[in-house]
Amino acid sequence: MPAPIEFYFDFSSPYGYLASCRIDEIAAKHGRATVWRPILLGAILKITGAQPLTSVPLKGDYSKHDMARSARLMGIPFKFPSVFPIASQAPARATYWLSDSDPTKAKELSKAYYRAFFVDDVNISDPQNAVSVAVNLGLDKDAVAAAINDPRIKERLKNEVDSAIAKGVFASPFIIVDGEPFWGSDRLDQIERWLATGGW
Amino acid sequence: MPAPIEFYFDFSSPYGYLASCRIDEIAAKHGRATVWRPILLGAILKITGAQPLTSVPLKGDYSKHDMARSARLMGIPFKFPSVFPIASQAPARATYWLSDSDPTKAKELSKAYYRAFFVDDVNISDPQNAVSVAVNLGLDKDAVAAAINDPRIKERLKNEVDSAIAKGVFASPFIIVDGEPFWGSDRLDQIERWLATGGW
Numbered sequence: 001m002p003a004p005i006e007f008y009f010d011f012s013s014p015y016g017y018l019a020s021c022r023i024d025e026i027a028a029k030h031g032r033a034t035v036w037r038p039i040l041l042g043a044i045l046k047i048t049g050a051q052p053l054t055s056v057p058l059k060g061d062y063s064k065h066d067m068a069r070s071a072r073l074m075g076i077p078f079k080f081p082s083v084f085p086i087a088s089q090a091p092a093r094a095t096y097w098l099s100d101s102d103p104t105k106a107k108e109l110s111k112a113y114y115r116a117f118f119v120d121d122v123n124i125s126d127p128q129n130a131v132s133v134a135v136n137l138g139l140d141k142d143a144v145a146a147a148i149n150d151p152r153i154k155e156r157l158k159n160e161v162d163s164a165i166a167k168g169v170f171a172s173p174f175i176i177v178d179g180e181p182f183w184g185s186d187r188l189d190q191i192e193r194w195l196a197t198g199g200w
Numbered sequence: 201m202p203a204p205i206e207f208y209f210d211f212s213s214p215y216g217y218l219a220s221c222r223i224d225e226i227a228a229k230h231g232r233a234t235v236w237r238p239i240l241l242g243a244i245l246k247i248t249g250a251q252p253l254t255s256v257p258l259k260g261d262y263s264k265h266d267m268a269r270s271a272r273l274m275g276i277p278f279k280f281p282s283v284f285p286i287a288s289q290a291p292a293r294a295t296y297w298l299s300d301s302d303p304t305k306a307k308e309l310s311k312a313y314y315r316a317f318f319v320d321d322v323n324i325s326d327p328q329n330a331v332s333v334a335v336n337l338g339l340d341k342d343a344v345a346a347a348i349n350d351p352r353i354k355e356r357l358k359n360e361v362d363s364a365i366a367k368g369v370f371a372s373p374f375i376i377v378d379g380e381p382f383w384g385s386d387r388l389d390q391i392e393r394w395l396a397t398g399g400w
Contacts, residue, residue, distance in 0.1 A: 047258065048256050048258055049257070056248050056370075057248050057370075058244075058248055058365070058369075059371070062368060062370065062381055062383060065381070069390075069400075165258070168258055168262060169258075170262065181265070183262060184386070187386070200269075
């Protein structure tokens with residue numbers, strides 16, 4: 001059994017959202033599993049010295065246009081959030097908390113967070129909203145709320161981000177296939193080809 | 201006759217080089233002409249506040265890997281230059297000088313500069329090398345050397361860069377199809393589709 005495809009993403013990342021809508025079907029087509037790992041771009045931008053994409057002069061306007069255009073081409077519903085970018089600690093912590101006991105449900109929760117933020121314009125950085133999205137999936141309200149504030153989960157998330165950085169992850173989405181790194185939702189075609197051919 | 205496709209690029213840009221190897225055939229397939237406009241990313245980076253791609257921690261290493269990998273996939277010869285990035289005034293000025301009298305030859309010269317830099321590892325920022333590449337295409341040595349130092353051509357290049365920025369160009373390659381902007385050699389597929397369908 002080959003290693004699962006590693007899918008790194010920030011819940012605040014539009015291109016991460018686009019990739020999240022496709023990565024599992026691409027992997028499945030080639031008999032591969034995926035592991036979803038939320039990261040915090042804020043911590044990574046401190047290392048790369050970059051600004052959030054949409055805050056950069058000229059590039060920011062283009063990016064918003066490109067996100068919507070790419071989403072339309074991919075047939076993915078997308079609405080640029082009214083509050084953006086957001087800190088994504090709350091949904092990331094809830095996801096890691098759940099991932100140990102129920103990885104399948106944790107992936108479902110990640111998808112629900114992305115939909116809430118990029119389709120329904122819910123500010124998922126607000127812990128109350130992060131809890132509500134989880135409750136809608138049948139999770140226990142108090143347990144999720146406690147997880148978001150749990151120092152061990154906070155530490156877990158920090159460690160996950162550090163270990164992503166140690167692997168060279170510097171952006172979202174960032175996808176690693178058998179050690180081969182791919183950055184961006186616009187690399188999904190290359191990933192498909194890599195999976196089909198074993199590389200070039 | 202529809203307007204030509206505008207292809208903006210910096211001679212120091214690896215992804216600009218990759219796009220330059222494909223943009224004309226893509227345009228021709230859809231009965232379209234192209235106009236090639238060299239720009240100076242250095243001037244633009246002052247506005248966007250970005251660093252040259254390969255100088256960014258983490259991202260720099262990935263980018264070098266991705267450039268070579270994308271070139272292999274596209275079947276384009278590519279060798280990362282031993283001096284990089286470079287200032288690209290000399291080849292850009294020679295190109296604008298030639299473009300008024302002979303746009304076809306100017307495009308040929310641009311291709312020769314890109315090949316010299318990204319295949320043969322010639323540092324085309326050196327005016328002597330920029331002249332030599334032009335001489336190999338049959339251009340007059342003294343005329344090219346004079347053009348590279350001509351204050352009017354220097355001014356012309358500055359104006360071209362300013363007018364590109366005014367159109368929203370912030371990176372290389374940057375391609376405008378009927379007013380629709382596309383950034384990156386990884387948008388060539390979208391450009392093909394835009395040309396085929398008129399947009400989505």
